[in-house]
Amino acid sequence: MSKSSPRRFAGRSTGTVTVIEAKVHRSSARNAKMAFILTAVIVGLLAAVVAASYIHPILAVFVGAFIGAPTGAAVWLLVRIWPVIRLLWWWTPETILGVLLLTAWVQLANHTPTLVTLLVVALVVGVPAAIRPIRRKVIAWTWCLIVRHRLRVCFAQFIIANQSGSLPLILWARPTPVGERVWVYLRPGLSAKDLEGRLDKIAVTCHASTVLIERASENNAAYLRFDIKRREVLTAHVSSPLVDVIDPTAPVSASPLTVPTALDLPDVDAPTITLPNQGKPAKQPTTTANGSKPAASSASSAPDDDTSDWI
Secondary structure, eight states: OEOOOOOEEEEEEEEEEEEOHHHHHHHHHHHHHHHHHHHHHHHHHHHHHHHHHHHHHHHHHHHHHHHHHHHHHHHHHHHHHHHHHHHHHTTHHHHHHHHHHHHHHHHHHHSHHHHHHHHHHHHHHHHHHHHHHHHHHHHHHHHHHHHHHHHHHHHTTTTTOTTTTTOOOEEEEEEEEEEEEEEEEEEEEEOHHHHHTHHHHHHHHHHHHHHEEOOOOOOTTTEEEEEEEEOOOSSOOOTTHHHHHHHHTTTOSSSSSOOOOOOOOGGGGOOOOTTTTTSOOOOOSSSOOOOOOOOOOOOOOTTOOGGGGGG
């Protein structure tokens, strides 16, 4: 569905504003026609069968047609305007926000003097702009609104849609410490593997550094989560309160600090280990249990034999 200007300049049209693509328009018309026929026939037959048990079968056929035709028309209308409903869904947050702001402005202007109206508007606009945490929140949610439309443009430009031309359904978005997170529901004919090879193009479209795609549901492969990364929070400079504790008038040591690079063993005081029986000859039994003399000990009993050397 497109609107073209009837005026021409130098044999060319002055411009065309495309609301719904021609491929989507034709597909919607075909699906609406099929939905009308199927709904009218099925609902009409069911209504006729139920009515035949109460009235004459011929009258039941007219009753079935009377019920089936309006029901099929309602389904036809729903399928036919589905592209418009999807377009309205894309702009729902902006539409609601605009309606609320316009309503608030009209009510404020009608019930307050001009000076009070301007003062209230200045406070509503100036306070979020002056307070940094509020300003950052407003900017983060504004980027969420922008990213939803940037993803839609990216899907229309880079991603191959299904045969009917329907694009993935962009659900909602919320800010994260590094950017935004968007949930998307894929239509038949598209998978996460098809999107993984186009992450660089999606990042360019969303004005981000990188984009990651993960499954948002273990049971549904069509439900995806886009993590759009704009900044790196791990490399940010964090101010430390320890700097304020240091006395700026404290003298600085002139001698350089020597950092040991190796262990000097002679400078280490090792404790001397003395065994309990050191320096005393071990007492040998005179006889063994069977009455024979024990064998001579192979260890030397000389006083200069230090057993600590063997330990």
